[in-house]
Amino acid sequence: MKATLALSIAALGFTVLSQAAHADTDTYADKAINQAYSAPSTLTRAEVQADLALWQRAGLEAAAGRESFDPTRPDIASRLAQYKQWRSGSEYRNELARLQDKSMTAQAPSSRMAN
Structure with missing residues (x-):
């Protein structure tokens, strides 16, 4: 014991x-x-989704998922630069507005009346 x-x-x-x-x-x-x-995050769901959409559009989703992700590689570096430009410019604001409009449309009550 x-x-x-x-x-x-x-x-x-x-x-x-x-x-x-x-x-x-x-x-x-x-x-x-x-x-x-x-x-805790202070970002809204739409802000996160807009950021993700730009990340995917820049082609970084597949690259970042690899263990061999190297941001200094020329092809990855150019994609990161593109993403950063979009993220700080009108592309982000446009994507955010699109997602917010989509969300508002989905939340709007139906205009049809029940008979």
Whole structure:
């Protein structure tokens, strides 16, 4: 019984120590991502959807999903530059307005009267 208890305590201690060691290996990017996901967003659904639409239109969705994503590669760099230009310009505002109009149309009550 004492041997089983000692073995269980040792296993628990090893688990705690291995988790603590792993926590120290987080990269700067891991910490930034965790911080971004833990902070509440102030963006509206339409703003997020507009941003995503531009990201996809720039052709970055498939590229960013790969482990080999390299923003310094010329083809990726040009797509990122295009996305940033669209995101800070009228393309974003137009896409946002389109999505908001679409949302308002979907929420509008039907003009038909029930007989």
